[in-house]
Amino acid sequence: MHVHDQQAHDLMELVFAFTAERMAMDPPPLDFSVPFAELQAQAGQTITAEGLGGTEVMRLFEEVLGPACLSIDHPRYLSFIPAAPTEAATLFDLIVSATSIYGGSWLEGSGSVYAENQTLRWLADLAGLPDGAGGTFVSGGSIANLSALAVARTVWRDVDPAREERRPLVLLSSAAHSSNAAALALLDLRSQPVEVDGADRMTAAALRTALDSLTDAERESVCAVVATAGLTNTGTVDDLSAAAEAAAELGAWFHVDGAYGGAALCSTTRRHLFAGIERADSLTIDPHKWLFAPYDCAAILYREPRLAKRTFTQHAGYLDVLTETDDWSPSDYAPHLSRRARGLPTWFSLAVHGTDAYRDAIDITIATTEAATEVIRATDHLELVTEPELSVIVFRRTGWDRDQYWAWSEQLLADQIGFVVPTTWRGETVLRLCITNPRTTLDDVRACLPD
Template sequence: MHSHDEALTKVVIDHVQHRLALDPVPLGRLGDASELETALKEAIGTGPAAADDVLRLYAEHIEPTVVSCDSPRFLSFIPGAPTKAAALFDMVLSASSLHGVSWLEASGAIAAENQVLRLLADLAGLPAQAGGCFVSGGSAGNLSGLVVARDTARTATGEPVARPRIAVSSQAHSSIGNTLRIIGVEALVVPVDDHRLTGEAVRAALAADPSPEDVIAVVATAGTTNAGIIDDLTGIAEVAQEYGLWFHVDAAYGGGALFSPELRGRFAGIEHADSLVVDPHKWMYAPFDCGALLYRDPALARAVHTQDASYLDCIHTDAPQEWNPSDYAYHLTRRPRGLPLWFSLAVHGTDAYRDAVDATRRIALESAGLIRAADGLELIRDPELSVVLFRRAGWTRDDYYAWSKELLERQIAFVTPTVWEGETVARFAFLHPGITLDAVSEILATMTVPVG
């Protein structure tokens, strides 16, 4: 199993070349459970099988039943659209069995990852000492960052806070609530103004709270998942400094906009973050799973996350140039998932990333214009980043879901409804720079005819 097989290699490489060359990328479809069970029933046996037969099984039954996030017409959730360079290098990463636990084992990989982290820190305006690591995504980043917030919080006497709470808004990503449950910290839910958390609202909530000294941190969102709204980062940072709170910024989706000079001003205040999460597998065109976690003072994170075991003593030294990603999040074993992004950035340059972000921002604005001009459609709010919310007059929840299903069945697009202020509505999430206004027009045209 561990010796080179020329035929196996060729079968797989040929498939990869074919997949990368597809233009357009097929959307994929929802699989039928019974059909998949039948197709896969005897896939794994006690003896070997021909690689081309197994790959044919994958190509005919598995791959078509996975909706392709790298299709320009994947407009649901927050999609991903890795560059071809990043996707290819992800194959190099896997084929080479590279890992990135410690400087002792993976100094070159870590040095390259840290070069990207430095770029992201500079885009955010974080200080020279800022640093961190790549994790699997925003959920892992939020968990790891808020664990540091919890474990570094102290009372005026230097004792740990007995009943720590963290201020959040109702619009925070679902992983924030999950994180608080996992780490045993209660939420102080702060009311929002038009779905946007403000410094004024945080200050008012703290002033009205009977035990504000228990609040140890505040979480702001730089690009909400549902609508792409950026919180009042400057105002929240001021309140965090005033009350001595850890300032955590979740920019998992919106952080890609830091590449755009046109959009950068909307993120004023992000430079004050104590911990910052950005997901390159979203708007920075890296493959899954790639999240960047940055700390203003990495030493605080290292004190919390460094794992102590006799067999790990050899990787922990006082050498200033040595950097162990395992010291900055809850993980230990990890793949150097930042390398595909490093490769793509090196190949294409940062201007190409700026242009791709600006292109998707333009398509969001142009799509909003189409919706305003269309009979029977209503734009819910002007897009702040690249998410567009809109409604079809007279439609019910069932209408939206039937429309979404028909779009996928007809291979027009993958667009799933969402809920806005209790109402089911339509939502576009634009990230792929290959989406065209003609494609958007085609999608919108389907809303003017009966569904089903």
């Protein structure tokens, strides 16, 4: 065996041993965020001219760098949007890297594109999109939403060449995810916020008011209506049917941001909340949020993929071999060219476990959310802020100010009990739990509630 081969073998053994040990942990360590100065003192300079060797670098990661990263698959990681990848998805992520698959074109990765497209088809079927629907996997909801709005802008401008010099308008909820605002800024689009109700939901009445307030010139300028199927902060689902009607009235693109909540299309008890989603021109769903995939994996789906292809296909002499065919190349459906086959871990897990297992896992998290909601409702010093719809619970601890919330949150993590950070709701500091891990139990939630 050559020296190089021996080194590769030793590294493989180190990585496999670490992976096996980490995946056997139940639960994994929650761990901490560590200040820069402390990391600098413990890790020092890791990139050197001679190299530190595999054993030392793995030691640094296991003992210093890894424990400085919170485990988002911990059952008491209840902040932001947690992730709980299946073992199958995690392991296949290793294979995706080990096989050096290029996922940007059919020519170079037809097998991976075929598998990814079956996963996208499953998502499209959940939403009720037509047979021709399709898209690609991107890094996250931010890029997916950006992609959708870029296509909406192209479609709007295609109607009249004179529109090329004008800034189109987008109607969206005033509570919509911040990625939408970022996409609007990057695409130089104007926004028309739609007011929300007491649960941060965009309603039919609010949409009607917004539409009636538009001038004729503004109505003609609307390129898209954006609705949210599961707000990150409250879990609320907009009135998707009303949003679809508004888009149809304006002749505008209808985009649904279901990055977090779209997974509940699997649910046996929440599917009714998504009525109207089948009318979407584009749809975002992130498997790395509530569909048990490792980061990073977000799906962008289009009712008519040819419109996305017109927007994103790059042309160059060396790309003619790709662009002059009818093959399905994922690089044509988002602002990427080079691309990892990031949808394969989700495909593998779905193929291994079956879609019924996904349905059951989603139902478990919703049942835990319902039970936790009743505990909060029955606790004198806790008070619900909004009624949960999916798996997000927003509540207050009566009598606390912002500093008390933060002090409690920091102590909870310092004691390695759980990870729950405050959020802001209409200017008030409150608490928020998001349950997307089927291993999270009611006892886990109880341990993370303030006294």
